[in-house]
Amino acid sequence: MTERLAVKKTYKLYIGGKFPRSESGRSYPVADAQGEFLANAAWASRKDARDAVAAARKAFPGWSGATAYNRGQVLYRVAEVMEGRRAQFVDEVAAGEGLSRSKAERAVDESIDRWVWYAGWSDKIAQVVGSSNPVAGPYFDFSVPEPTGVVAVLAPQSSSLLGLVSVVAPVLVGGNTAVVTSSYERPLPAITLSEVLATSDVPGGVVNILTGRVGDTAPSLAAHMDVNAIDLAGAAHDHGNATQLELAAAENLKRVIRAPEAEPDWAAQPGLNRITSFLETKTVWHPVGT
Amino acid sequence: MAKFEYAPAPESRAIVDIKSSYGLFIDGEFADPAGGGAFKSVNPATEEVLADIAEAAEADVDRAVAAARKAYTQTWSRLSGRDRGKYLFRIARLVQERSRELAVLESIDNGKPIRESRDVDIPLVAAHFFYYAGWADKLEYAGLSGASSGSPRPFGVAAQVIPWNFPLLMLAWKIAPALATGNTVVLKPAETTSLTALLFAEICQQAELPPGVVNIITGAGETGRLLVEHPDVDKVAFTGSTEVGKAIARSVAGTTKKATLELGGKAANIIFDDAPVDQAIEGIVNGIFFNQGHVCCAGSRLLVQESVYDDVLTSLKRRLGTLRVGDPLDKNTDVGAINSAEQLARIRELSDVGEAEGAERWSSPCDLPDRGFWFAPTVFTSVTQAHRIAREEIFGPVLSVLTFRTPAEAVEKANNTPYGLSAGVWTDKGSRILWMSQQLRAGVVWANTFNRFDPTSPFGGYKESGYGREGGRHGLAAYLRTEDPA
Numbered sequence: 001m002t003e004r005l006a007v008k009k010t011y012k013l014y015i016g017g018k019f020p021r022s023e024s025g026r027s028y029p030v031a032d033a034q035g036e037f038l039a040n041a042a043w044a045s046r047k048d049a050r051d052a053v054a055a056a057r058k059a060f061p062g063w064s065g066a067t068a069y070n071r072g073q074v075l076y077r078v079a080e081v082m083e084g085r086r087a088q089f090v091d092e093v094a095a096g097e098g099l100s101r102s103k104a105e106r107a108v109d110e111s112i113d114r115w116v117w118y119a120g121w122s123d124k125i126a127q128v129v130g131s132s133n134p135v136a137g138p139y140f141d142f143s144v145p146e147p148t149g150v151v152a153v154l155a156p157q158s159s160s161l162l163g164l165v166s167v168v169a170p171v172l173v174g175g176n177t178a179v180v181t182s183s184y185e186r187p188l189p190a191i192t193l194s195e196v197l198a199t200s201d202v203p204g205g206v207v208n209i210l211t212g213r214v215g216d217t218a219p220s221l222a223a224h225m226d227v228n229a230i231d232l233a234g235a236a237h238d239h240g241n242a243t244q245l246e247l248a249a250a251e252n253l254k255r256v257i258r259a260p261e262a263e264p265d266w267a268a269q270p271g272l273n274r275i276t277s278f279l280e281t282k283t284v285w286h287p288v289g290t
Numbered sequence: 291m292a293k294f295e296y297a298p299a300p301e302s303r304a305i306v307d308i309k310s311s312y313g314l315f316i317d318g319e320f321a322d323p324a325g326g327g328a329f330k331s332v333n334p335a336t337e338e339v340l341a342d343i344a345e346a347a348e349a350d351v352d353r354a355v356a357a358a359r360k361a362y363t364q365t366w367s368r369l370s371g372r373d374r375g376k377y378l379f380r381i382a383r384l385v386q387e388r389s390r391e392l393a394v395l396e397s398i399d400n401g402k403p404i405r406e407s408r409d410v411d412i413p414l415v416a417a418h419f420f421y422y423a424g425w426a427d428k429l430e431y432a433g434l435s436g437a438s439s440g441s442p443r444p445f446g447v448a449a450q451v452i453p454w455n456f457p458l459l460m461l462a463w464k465i466a467p468a469l470a471t472g473n474t475v476v477l478k479p480a481e482t483t484s485l486t487a488l489l490f491a492e493i494c495q496q497a498e499l500p501p502g503v504v505n506i507i508t509g510a511g512e513t514g515r516l517l518v519e520h521p522d523v524d525k526v527a528f529t530g531s532t533e534v535g536k537a538i539a540r541s542v543a544g545t546t547k548k549a550t551l552e553l554g555g556k557a558a559n560i561i562f563d564d565a566p567v568d569q570a571i572e573g574i575v576n577g578i579f580f581n582q583g584h585v586c587c588a589g590s591r592l593l594v595q596e597s598v599y600d601d602v603l604t605s606l607k608r609r610l611g612t613l614r615v616g617d618p619l620d621k622n623t624d625v626g627a628i629n630s631a632e633q634l635a636r637i638r639e640l641s642d643v644g645e646a647e648g649a650e651r652w653s654s655p656c657d658l659p660d661r662g663f664w665f666a667p668t669v670f671t672s673v674t675q676a677h678r679i680a681r682e683e684i685f686g687p688v689l690s691v692l693t694f695r696t697p698a699e700a701v702e703k704a705n706n707t708p709y710g711l712s713a714g715v716w717t718d719k720g721s722r723i724l725w726m727s728q729q730l731r732a733g734v735v736w737a738n739t740f741n742r743f744d745p746t747s748p749f750g751g752y753k754e755s756g757y758g759r760e761g762g763r764h765g766l767a768a769y770l771r772t773e774d775p776a
Contacts, residue, residue: 128433133762135744136417143748143764228753243544250539252708253532253551253754273772280752281759284727286737 014194016055017204033098044210049217052208056177059205064175072122079115096186118169145279147175152221154234160186170274187211222248229255311342315491317357318501324349334401335627346507361502375426382419401627421745422466444472446524454480455584471769550758555711558704559589565716577740587712628663637686644679710752
């Protein structure tokens with residue numbers, strides 16, 4: 001009996017709910033931590049980045065307009081679907097990050113739980129950061145958080161799944177849509193996550209994932225006038241590049257989360273900063289009278 | 291409708307004592323600038339020179355930042371929140387006690403009507419200090435520190451640069467939250483309106499505020515740039531133009547400085563056909579002619595539902611005909627002087643462009659004084675979204691009128707701008723107010739009112755109108771490090 005010939009997957013980008021190849025036609029080989037070939041991944045171009053921004057913008061009204069309850073359900077669903085693919089994520093994290101099986105399992109479990117944690121924030125964040133304002137006059141005055149818009153997210157380079165989830169989930173929970181650049185050397189968990197997102201009620205375009213060199217796409221995203229904010233987490237260790245991206249982001253006053261000097265411990269309990277950095281406070285006044 | 295004839299009712303200038311020259315306020319003392327440079331501050335209503343104001347050079351900025359650093363490490367950061375609060379309460383009380391003096395000086399230096407500086411600006415200044423005074427010993431309740439950490443920490447030295455439209459009020463918006471949270475400050479007022487900031491420095495002395503906690507350095511854009519770019523500054527807060535705001539965002543790139551920016555606007559004021567017309571007219575007037583239109587959140591784009599366009603325009607012009615333009619110190623004055631010759635030139639230029647691009651210009655018939663900087667309240671009709679007067683911030687008493695048919699069209703036109711500071715909605719329908727407030731991409735939405743401000747109410751922009759909030763609990767976040775493990 002002959003051994004079954006495996007069906008190899010073509011790894012593609014995730015834009016607007018679809019899985020296109022890079023318009024550039026380029027791909028690059030991905031190796032495991034020992035340098036053994038794993039797969040070819042799509043090598044996103046500037047044009048792919050712009051397409052992803054257009055898709056994210058198109059998805060913004062629907063996602064930001066969804067009820068908080070609904071967004072929470074959708075994000076919880078991501079955790080459910082990830083749980084079903086747990087073994088695949090463990091394989092990819094272990095291979096890509098060179099972790100032991102048990103450490104990879106812990107990273108995957110924490111990633112799934114992180115979706116659960118953020119999912120629960122969807123209908124609570126407005127109560128925690130919003131307010132009723134006791135103005136000195138006959139007015140009803142209240143402040144509510146609203147999503148900033150389209151957020152470019154440079155996902156961490158080292159922590160290919162837990163780091164990725166830790167920067168994407170907080171963007172989504174507030175109602176933003178995202179264009180994400182994955183880890184260059186370890187893109188497979190991001191690609192698998194895109195398949196999870198595509199099958200878990202997250203509307204197409206809400207998350208768009210680009211694999212490839214961050215240096216090819218990040219400058220376009222940082223300078224893009226229809227991107228409202230950028231998380232530079234993936235530019236840790238590269239102060240010069242992070243500064244260039246922050247300079248470009250100033251052109252339309254993007255909200256910026258700066259790159260840390262080194263990648264933080266993503267297993268630590270997150271605070272609210274990553275949610276609130278991509279929320280705007282809107283204050284509404286109305287007279288009170290008979 | 292004819293204007294009522296009122297006898298002039300000028301507020302007395304006797305209460306203010308303007309010196310012939312002013313130094314810099316550094317480390318609790320007034321000092322001459324290192325370079326000896328100075329510029330003149332002019333009364334915009336008369337072009338009379340009021341005083342010579344010191345121009346801070348690089349060495350002065352260094353000294354001011356060093357004084358703020360020393361005060362931060364040696365005094366202010368060691369003080370309890372309760373004592374910080376008590377200093378702020380003292381300041382609030384002194385502002386109230388000297389409110390007449392501050393109001394008169396503000397009107398003389400800025401050109402705004404005394405009614406406004408007396409009834410709006412100065413009371414809000416005192417209210418801001420009262421509000422943030424109370425926060426100083428309650429910061430751990432503000433919900434800004436992480437779940438595991440204790441009281442949130444200040445940044446250290448804050449560089450603050452403010453505009454000329456609400457000189458003392460913008461100072462209060464900057465200094466009150468900065469001090470309450472435990473930062474020390476170096477503040478630069480706008481070069482055309484330094485006087486109330488320098489009087490405020492005296493108030494700091496009267497309050498026995500420890501030296502160096504508040505430093506006030508005067509000068510133009512270059513002084514501001516030196517201050518913002520100073521390496522020993524931890525936090526930058528700026529209110530002013532979007533252009534300068536972007537330059538500041540670039541200047542802090544790659545540093546650990548945190549910036550909050552409150553920038554320009556081109557707010558839509560939207561009038562639906564069921565709006566209470568008389569109130570809406572007052573709201574339109576208040577929206578764009580309050581403070582001569584020198585308001586970043588001014589309702590400079592009027593969007594009128596087509597079916598009531600004629601009625602609204604007729605009523606609006608009639609109302610504008612009754613506005614009294616003139617002596618800022620006259621208690622009957624509604625519209626005062628344009629703040630500077632430069633600003634007047636800009637308003638004239640953009641208004642000329644409006645005409646050249648095909649919009650129809652109408653100006654309120656009023657006699658303008660011979661001296662000083664004046665611009666009659668002006669309304670442009672037949673304006674399209676492509677016109678520069680519908681896109682660019684004029685920062686003057688100039689209103690551009692556009693029309694719409696449906697709520698969706700109103701939203702689309704209102705949001706069709708890179709700015710997002712404020713918006714107004716006038717309608718009797720409650721559900722529509724709430725729907726519109728959700729749809730408008732702006733930091734402040736005034737429904738059936740306009741240009742209301744309060745220290746408890748967060749204020750700030752979306753998009754290119756800047757980031758960060760001033761006022762309320764949210765305003766504390768601009769001056770505190772938020773713990774962020776990941």
